[in-house]
Amino acid sequence: MALQDSLHAFALAHPAVGDIFYTTTPPRIATEMLRAGGIEIGNFRLSVTPHVMISPPGVLALLVEEGYMKSYRPFMNSRGAVLLVKKGNPKGILGINDLLRSDVRLFLSNPVTEKVSNRIYFDCLQRMATREGITLDFLTHPPGQPDPEKLIYGRSIHHREAPQAIVDERADAAMVFYHLALRYRRIFSEHFDYVWPDSSLGDQACDMSIISCGLVGNGGEWGQALLDYLFSDAVTKIYEHHGLSSNPR
Structure with a gap:
């Protein structure tokens, strides 16, 4: 929900970007999609490679080890x-x-x-x-x-x-x-x-899950611009509205 609103705002701010294709899946499916160069849904295959990935840091760290990404940074926290x-x-x-x-x-x-x-x-x-x-x-x-x-x-x-x-x-x-x-x-x-x-609100009984993000490869034509936009105040407000909080910068 927050990502959808954020991508809509990014497209409005950058009209030349055109359509944005995105998926939200469990980390296992997203990483399998990246490694396979696409995803199959029944007999329908989408041959796509993401330019930006958002996922728990442990997942992205593995993709860095495998050479798909160079780095990642903390993005948002859950509130428990x-x-x-x-x-x-x-x-x-x-x-x-x-x-x-x-x-x-x-x-x-x-x-x-x-x-x-x-x-x-x-x-x-x-x-x-x-x-x-x-x-x-x-x-x-x-x-x-x-x-x-x-x-x-x-x-x-x-x-x-x-x-x-x-x-x-x-x-x-x-x-x-x-x-x-x-x-x-x-x-x-x-x-x-x-x-x-x-x-449990506000205490550490439920660990606050960290969500991180980074470029896949060189990020393509718009990946870096999107990554920069995700760390803007506008996106922080969107995510806070949807129940998440930003990482200290």
């Missing part, structure tokens, strides 16, 4: 993770302790297909549980074999699957980044609410 719940929070889920209740099932991103987000959410839950003096036993099951009474995993793109799981009542809460939950509540206000578990 929240529990997405059904509108009105009918089960009264307010904190991590409520995840131990027999009538509450949690949704998490998949530990195999979405390792980055799953690790952030998992570590966040474990730190908050330690702080509260409880143990979330259902998190200790082997990857891919969750306790079906307590935990369900997404398959590949959790930011689509988490809200669907809530609406379908397959899960009572989903651990998602704050900016995702904010988006769901804004566009589907009749379906969703969210809660900051155990007053």
